[in-house]
Amino acid sequence: MIDCGEGTQIQLSKYGIQRNKIKAIFLSHFHGDHLYGLPGVITSYMHFGRKEPLHIFGPVGLKKYIEAIFEVSNVYLQFELILIETIWDVPGLIYEDQQLQVFNFPLDHRIPTQGFIFKTKEPHRNIITENIQKFGLTHEEIKELKCGNTIIKSDGKKVTPDDVCHPPKPICTYVFASDTKPISNFPELAYGCNLLYHEATYLADLETLAIERGHSTSTHAATAAKSLQAKKLILGHYSSRYDDLGPFLTESKLVFENTFLAIDGETHAIN
Numbered sequence: 001m002i003d004c005g006e007g008t009q010i011q012l013s014k015y016g017i018q019r020n021k022i023k024a025i026f027l028s029h030f031h032g033d034h035l036y037g038l039p040g041v042i043t044s045y046m047h048f049g050r051k052e053p054l055h056i057f058g059p060v061g062l063k064k065y066i067e068a069i070f071e072v073s074n075v076y077l078q079f080e081l082i083l084i085e086t087i088w089d090v091p092g093l094i095y096e097d098q099q100l101q102v103f104n105f106p107l108d109h110r111i112p113t114q115g116f117i118f119k120t121k122e123p124h125r126n127i128i129t130e131n132i133q134k135f136g137l138t139h140e141e142i143k144e145l146k147c148g149n150t151i152i153k154s155d156g157k158k159v160t161p162d163d164v165c166h167p168p169k170p171i172c173t174y175v176f177a178s179d180t181k182p183i184s185n186f187p188e189l190a191y192g193c194n195l196l197y198h199e200a201t202y203l204a205d206l207e208t209l210a211i212e213r214g215h216s217t218s219t220h221a222a223t224a225a226k227s228l229q230a231k232k233l234i235l236g237h238y239s240s241r242y243d244d245l246g247p248f249l250t251e252s253k254l255v256f257e258n259t260f261l262a263i264d265g266e267t268h269a270i271n
């Protein structure tokens, strides 16, 4: 889960998201609209019988914030809470599991703020069933080939993964950038991403106000998507002054056609 504003628990219930499936929470920064739901979400796990550890990543101040709240509320958890204060202003790998790598990078806001890049790992390849017999593959050889290694049969013949496996699934990259002024120093990894989520707090006519407040306009977001050669852009974090979000889409599409609006409850495929 990325960020944890007030109302997160209500949204999790409303959209049927099983909270025990959340392995890690990535916090961009500590403004209330990104943070104030966190103590409630963590302590709610006591009612959901959580046993697995929960990782939380955020800029420096995360431990102080959680410890102060837990101390005054006298909270004791039955699962391990792993708080990781990231170096927010230098891009780096902060989390990795079997399927995914997560990198952070600096955004330009009013307080220390980081964006995230989620990148799937190259998955194990599956063997085309008839090739098992055709190439006389043993259990051990199948394991090696699935991991991308070439094997040498007893007669000296080489068998490569490309000879016997289905083509690998493409790697997916999702870039999250909120809250931020327009930035130009995205990490190399962000280029060509499948999906960019970029904040668009204001429409283009309020560019001066946006920059003053450490935010972006729809045109800034679209320009970022264009320069990153992203395949798809989702806008969000609209100021509450706007009732009609249509102009965000219109403005953005002038620069980057494949734009969508983030709307509560809607889902988007990353690839």
Ligand SMILES: [Zn+2]
Pocket: 029, 031, 109, 179
């Ligand atoms: Zn903010």
Ligand SMILES: [Zn+2]
Pocket: 031, 033, 034, 179, 237
């Ligand atoms: Zn915000």
